[in-house]
Amino acid sequence: MPSPAVVQEIDSLRERLDSWNYQYYVLDQPTVPDAEYDRCLRRLVELEREYPALLRPDSPTQRVGAAPLERFRQVTHEVPMLSLDNAFNEQDMLDFNRRLQDRLGDGEAPLEFACEPKLDGIAVSLLYRGGVLERAATRGDGSTGEDITHNVRTIPSVPLRLRGEGYPQVLEVRGEIYLPRAGFEQINARARAQGEKMFVNPRNAAAGSLRQLDARITATRPLEMCCYGVGLVSGGDLPAQHSAVLARLQQWGLRINAESLVVQGIEACDEYYQRLAARRDALPYDIDGIVFKVNDLALQQRLGFVSRAPRWAIARKFPAQEEMTRLLDVEFQVGRTGAITPVARLEPVFVGGVTVSNATLHNSDEIERLGVRLGDVVVVRRAGDVIPQVVSVVLERRPPDARPIVFPASCPVCASPLERAEDEAVVRCMGGLVCAAQQKAAIRHFASRRAMDIEGLGDKLVEQLVDEGLVANVAGLYHLQREQLLALERLGEKSADKLLAALERSKHTTLPRFIFALGIREVGEATALALARHFGSWEALAGASEEQLLAVSDVGPVVADHLRQFFDSPSSLAVVAQLREVGVSWPDLELAGAADLPLAGQIWVVTGKLEQLGRDDATAQLQALGARVAGSVSARTTCVVAGPGAGSKLGKAVELGIEVIDEGALLALLARHGMAP
């Protein structure tokens, strides 16, 4: 039984260590020598070992890294983690400001903005319950991420317990986990010394560190966390301004960015941007832009969101980084639809934090526009997650032997003729399913997770199967024999059996998956689902007329045409027949009855300003009732919803004698069909 003196000593040690941690990591003011800190930590470890009953999960000793995990658990963000709209120049910023003032309608007085650098790291969410760190998660797709609590616990600037008081019972803090440049140098120096693989940039090093199953490895990486906002908050109140919320977070022991500043008006935002851009290289961490947020939370609430980003914030990105390199070769790739894409093979060059060796040249127009030749020195641009681009040619450095790039006259894979559709920039191989490149792409797509989900059928295997002549179309997959597979390189008994089992499993599928898997042009996951729901069975879909196809929401003339082409092609239908023959099957869908989709087949147009619903919501709700919402009025339009400020569309509707209703009538109609206002 520990004596009260021991309990008191443990408490006192923890308090001191927490406080020093706070001073050091959150306030950036070291207060005690490292030796003193270490001495106290060792003493605490010793006492906790002696009295395990006194061990707490939020003790400063509990950061070293727990035993390895089996796998990452999925977590759901109750408040989704959104992304930010981007601005690339001062004009974008002025547009942003204009949108804010128009929407708020409070006049032209300068708005107050909270500014801070956008750290280049990994976005995470920390959940504190009763002030104790309960869970840390990655952003993931915004609604679900991965549980990385075990790794985040090892980061010294993340408090395991909030300091002080007054924090809400449940507080979700959001921020960026990143590796300061010095830390990056340090772990790379260590890796070099031990002959291990080095990281290419701090962001990837941070991401890699957080993806460790073994937190003991994470603990050796000097990661930091910087907070920039909150998510879920309950059982307590926060201040009414963003900047004040951040200040409060800092009091509670969370690190916030030292450069954070509140300014008045959009011009001051530009000054802040210019000032920080000038200091960018001198900062101890990488940043890829500046974030500006409307500081007043009440205004934020009035502004709301557009699909996946708040209207009240914007990230102004720094100009993309550019480097020069040499164009070694141009390869012409053939895609799933036969589209021929020229891809530049470049002398590898380090730009924007990664080594770029490939860049798409899009099409022949682009090659012409650039006037680029093989062997040319070119400028390559890359910004953050943006796909690298060939920007221009350095003509002064053109070698005398630079050769023009010849666009192939026939398909580089199957030699079939090429065709360029009217008003399209892309050139396509007309070989269709006889083209090995298109066969491979079709099979890859068919096997992919969102389609038939055939595990173990990766790119390399598809390559082998087609090259060996074992499979020429997706139906051929189901005729593969075990012996044929075993004859392939690097494919043993286990892999073969696994693949065969996966193929067998994939035979039981669903109609939307199957439609999507066929790879019909312009028919993605969403369209496939809409088609399946609308027709309910393959037969109904395959037999549908152009007009019937057009009645499906999201299906326009282009998609309808591609669908008809597929159903009119004997070879395509033959593949489908073969698939069904080998046992690919799915349950037919319950047809969405007239009661479920009262507006099915109707075409609506929304124009003018909708005061209560907003155009986006109105569109979504109409679509949910089965209507197709079009952008312009035509003779086929069923009904027009017109709000104040409606212009030519309203005029056209009246001209054509189409029914016009106002927002009130729309709300009544939605209410009649059980839609929430």
Add this chain to the structure above:
DNA sequence: CTACCTCGAGCTCA
């Protein structure tokens, strides 16, 4: 588009 982690399997060599 690039980079990173993890896993299982296959290959290689002792």
Add this chain to the structure above:
DNA sequence: CTCGAGGTAG
């Protein structure tokens, strides 16, 4: 030990 596949991140 190396490779391929499958997943993540920005």
